[in-house]
Amino acid sequence: MMNKERKIELFKEKCQTKGIKLTPQRLLIYEELINSTEHPTAERIYSSITQKFPTISLDTVHRTLETFCTIGVATMAEGLGNSKRFEGNMDNHHHVHCVQCGMIHDVYDANYDQLLVPPQVSQEFKILKKIVHLEGICRKCQTEYENMD
Amino acid sequence: MMNKERKIELFKEKCQTKGIKLTPQRLLIYEELINSTEHPTAERIYSSITQKFPTISLDTVHRTLETFCTIGVATMAEGLGNSKRFEGNMDNHHHVHCVQCGMIHDVYDANYDQLLVPPQVSQEFKILKKIVHLEGICRKCQTEYENMD
DNA sequence: TTCTTAAATAAGAATAATTCTTATTTAAGT
């Protein structure tokens, strides 16, 4: 955990080293993001910013958040793409998700099944589901990337 | 793990006990769901079914999958609602998600941080992220439900 | 078996989230 001024400093350096421009939009979006604890959507950030910066477009917020993930100053909370995914497998299991092709595989692991919910969480939530969510690139997509130069 | 005939039998019983009608659409969707290992979207199931049952509507597939989750014969793979959620917190942490109001809280837990990736997974995937995803109902939403009668 | 009725469905409109296209603007190095 570090203070916000320091994070912003590092953000600016990151833009430098990654060779992307430090625009007022990007700075505002970054500030909004790190000031929020609510894991905001693009739309949510857009509405907050639109007060101070009325000409910004929602598309820019989307693109910018994507860029932030790419350069490693933000992440997208776990999710499985834009569509809901369903399964009829009600056995206790976990998931690994290829962020490239979207494939989800089931993971069976006894250690994962035994995870305990921390007391400070179970005090505040009635927990309905515990799952270990792994994200990565599947072998097939790795190969495709290799051949891509 | 049980065979499909048995699952379908149990599905029919569940419809009975839950008092929902056993329609041809529901049966087809259920069969399609348990025959698939790909954690399909509503759209995906719709296209598979539309061959055998050309008059089915996509909306029915959506509603039906929702119903299946409610009666406990299917689940929606972990996700955080219809919108992407972002965060600037790059420290190692985990999430608990209220499925009612959508709130996400960060969870810090040393045990969660030490999870190992099973070999059969790391052989097939380059893992980029490991997160424990908890789902439940937050205290506030629990209270609101109590007062709802 | 036929009748009844609440539940379920189909169709299409509506809404919501995200991405694309294109013309214009601008950050940042020269």
Next chain:
DNA sequence: ACTTAAATAAGAATTATTCTTATTTAAGAA
């Protein structure tokens, strides 16, 4: 100040999901 590739704004397009309403049907009752 000049140049230029990158970034942005605006609006259209696409994709996912939900809503509305009229019709159909499963399943229990007669």
